[in-house]
Amino acid sequence: MAGIKEIRTKIKSVQNTRKITKAMEMVAASKMRKAQERMRAGRPYATKVRDIAANLMQAHPDYSHPYMEERNVRAVGMVVISTDKGLCGGLNTNIMRLVLARLKEFEKQGIKVQATALGNKGAGVLTRIGANLVSQEVHLGDMPNLARLIGAIKVQIDDFVNGKIDAIYMATNRFVNTMKQDPSFIRLLPLPSGLEDPFQSEAYDVQNDEGVVKATYGWDYIYEPDSKSVIDDLLMRYVEGLVYQAVAENMASEQSARMVAMKSASDNAKKVIGELELVYNKTRQAAITKEISEIVGGAAAV
Structure with a gap:
């Protein structure tokens, strides 16, 4: 008995x-629907900012913004976006495996790396491996807060502008569908010349008869106060939009995976x-x- x-x-x-x-x-199913709605709601803003910024850069090829400056890479910044909580399958494991692989590649090339962690899981792993963690933001909640995100990212951006690092990369999970989330390693700065969308670039390009993919824009603008000020402010908003979109993609991926x-x-x-x-x-x-x-x-x- x-x-x-x-x-x-x-x-x-x-x-x-x-x-x-x-x-x-x-x-998780309830939060997933809300997270996907927030993720999709941010795309039209990012799309319009990218279109305007790309057209302004084409209209003023003589002006080179610091965000567009290509350099000989000796040091880089890495922004690792992860979740605050577990119980979401292999989501964090996959993104951290990608991050560790990139860290080894940079180490072999003799490139110094400084890291920023957005999310508790990524911060814990980076601390355990002894990475150079210059800033972090944890307990992000279920809704991305741009002010908190930019506070952590600004350390890396300022170092890029001041020449301490030569590029900034983001590691995040790109939301494909409910069953699939792709770990992605995206270059944040310097920005590509055509300002291609790292999350949905195929949706904004057209392919010509020769099979060459080119971005097409056909707009003109009246600037106030001047074109340089507009470009500077617009590119800053574009970078902020990329960071926000990356965190929104990761949050949608988190709830789907959970x-x-x-x-x-x-x-x-x-x-x-x-x-x-x-x-x-x-x-x-x-x-x-x-x-x-x-x-x-x-x-x-x-």
Whole structure:
């Protein structure tokens, strides 16, 4: 009977675990829809800023903004975007594996790296491996806050403008769909000449007869106060938009991955409960059969 009691206790424990994972799955599904809406809501703004900035840069080829300056790379900054919480499958594992691979590549090339962490998981890994962590922002919540993000990123941007580093890269999870999130390593600065979208570049380019992909713009603007001031401010807003969009993509990926992981955990718990109930019934049946045999044997002996 002790075996039956242990199995019954284990079944109850797995059932309680399944209730928790099922609740977390439903919460993640609700947050996922909101995160995807925020992610998609930010795309039109980023698209329009990119179109205007690209056209202004073409209209003023003589003016070279510091954000567009290509340099001989001796030191780089790396912005690692991760989640604050776990239980989201291999999302953080995949992005940190990519980050560690890039760190090894930079080390082999003799390039110094300074890091910024957005998210608790990334900050923990970078601290454990002894990376040069110059800034961090954790406990981001479920909605990206641009003021908090720029506060952490500004350290890297100022170092780039002052010449301390020669490029800035972002490591984030790009949202593809509910079942797929791609770990991506994106160059934030210097900006590419055509200001291609790192998340959806194919949507803003056209392909000519020779198969060459080129960005096309055909606008003119009246500047106030002057074109240089407008370009400077616009490129700053564009960089901020890229950072915001990267965090929004990662948050949408987090909730999608957590929903899938919790659904898998709930399904596995259901399977374990079924197996334990089968063992419980067999054990209980064997115990009853044994008791009946003992009663019949006793009666026969009398």
